[in-house]
Amino acid sequence: MRYWLRHERVDTLKEALLGRFRHLRAKEPLWALRDVSFRVAPGEAVGVVGHNGSGKSTLLQLAAGVLRPTEGRVAVEGRVAPLIELGAGFDPELSGRDNVFLNGALLGFSRREMARRLDRIVAFAELERFIDVPVKSYSSGMYARLGFAIASDVDADVLLVDEVLSVGDERFQERCLERIGRLRRAGTTVLLVSHDLALVAALCDRAILLHGGAVALDGPPAAAVARYRALQGAPAAGTAAG
Numbered sequence: 001m002r003y004w005l006r007h008e009r010v011d012t013l014k015e016a017l018l019g020r021f022r023h024l025r026a027k028e029p030l031w032a033l034r035d036v037s038f039r040v041a042p043g044e045a046v047g048v049v050g051h052n053g054s055g056k057s058t059l060l061q062l063a064a065g066v067l068r069p070t071e072g073r074v075a076v077e078g079r080v081a082p083l084i085e086l087g088a089g090f091d092p093e094l095s096g097r098d099n100v101f102l103n104g105a106l107l108g109f110s111r112r113e114m115a116r117r118l119d120r121i122v123a124f125a126e127l128e129r130f131i132d133v134p135v136k137s138y139s140s141g142m143y144a145r146l147g148f149a150i151a152s153d154v155d156a157d158v159l160l161v162d163e164v165l166s167v168g169d170e171r172f173q174e175r176c177l178e179r180i181g182r183l184r185r186a187g188t189t190v191l192l193v194s195h196d197l198a199l200v201a202a203l204c205d206r207a208i209l210l211h212g213g214a215v216a217l218d219g220p221p222a223a224a225v226a227r228y229r230a231l232q233g234a235p236a237a238g239t240a241a242g
């Protein structure tokens with residue numbers, strides 16, 4: 001996956017003050033992921049770890065179909081429930097209730113089907129009092145609660161979770177973990193991005209460590225955690241321009 005970095009800068013403070021902006025614009029390619037190749041078996045829970053900017057969110061966005069790879073191929077089988085960005089898939093002007101229907105529609109569910117699930121979703125999110133309020137007045141934790149409650153209630157084959165759980169309070173996180181555990185036992189495939197290495201070790205069968213957009217290790221979570229720590233501060237050659 002290649003992005004373009006757009007550099008913009010004003011030459012000197014004096015020129016800026018004089019209003020003579022001389023923007024230097026340069027476009028630099030940045031390979032957020034390169035030569036990344038792996039498979040996840042149905043029912044497997046895989047943690048994706050790595051330092052800031054190593055490509056984790058990009059990987060999940062590719063799996064969710066939000067991004068298209070510049071080169072190569074991403075294939076995901078079954079229904080995918082992406083929980084990849086706070087508020088993604090939510091319309092801030094709509095109430096929590098209407099967003100449940102909106103998200104359901106995005107995942108291919110009829111209004112009637114979502115109506116059947118609504119009470120359960122609201123109860124899990126514990127948002128009874130706020131469900132008819134526009135979600136723009138939700139806190140980030142409330143967004144995460146509703147997002148997780150929907151994504152984990154739609155019989156997905158693949159659940160993609162990107163860090164969003166970290167904004168929930170401790171009790172909610174525990175309930176999420178319990179639910180992810182239950183989904184796993186029911187055969188759901190889980191791809192989980194997290195900086196919480198203990199969580200990855202507890203929840204995942206396997207971990208993929210990204211470093212500079214490349215796979216530095218694909219194996220047992222404990223090995224990925226050890227390698228992650230060893231790589232602390234090591235240059236990430238993989239994100240070089242090219």
Ligand SMILES: Nc1ncnc2c1ncn2[C@@H]1O[C@H](COP(=O)(O)OP(=O)(O)OP(=O)(O)O)[C@@H](O)[C@H]1O
Nearest residue numbers: 003004005032050051052053054055056057058059
């Ligand atoms: N839309 C974009 N345009 C340009 N570059 C981008 C874009 N999104 C991400 N990048 C770059 O791609 C690289 C990987 O970003 P990504 O968000 O996938 O990392 P991450 O591992 O999820 O990081 P973090 O732990 O900080 O969330 C970074 O160098 C980032 O600057």
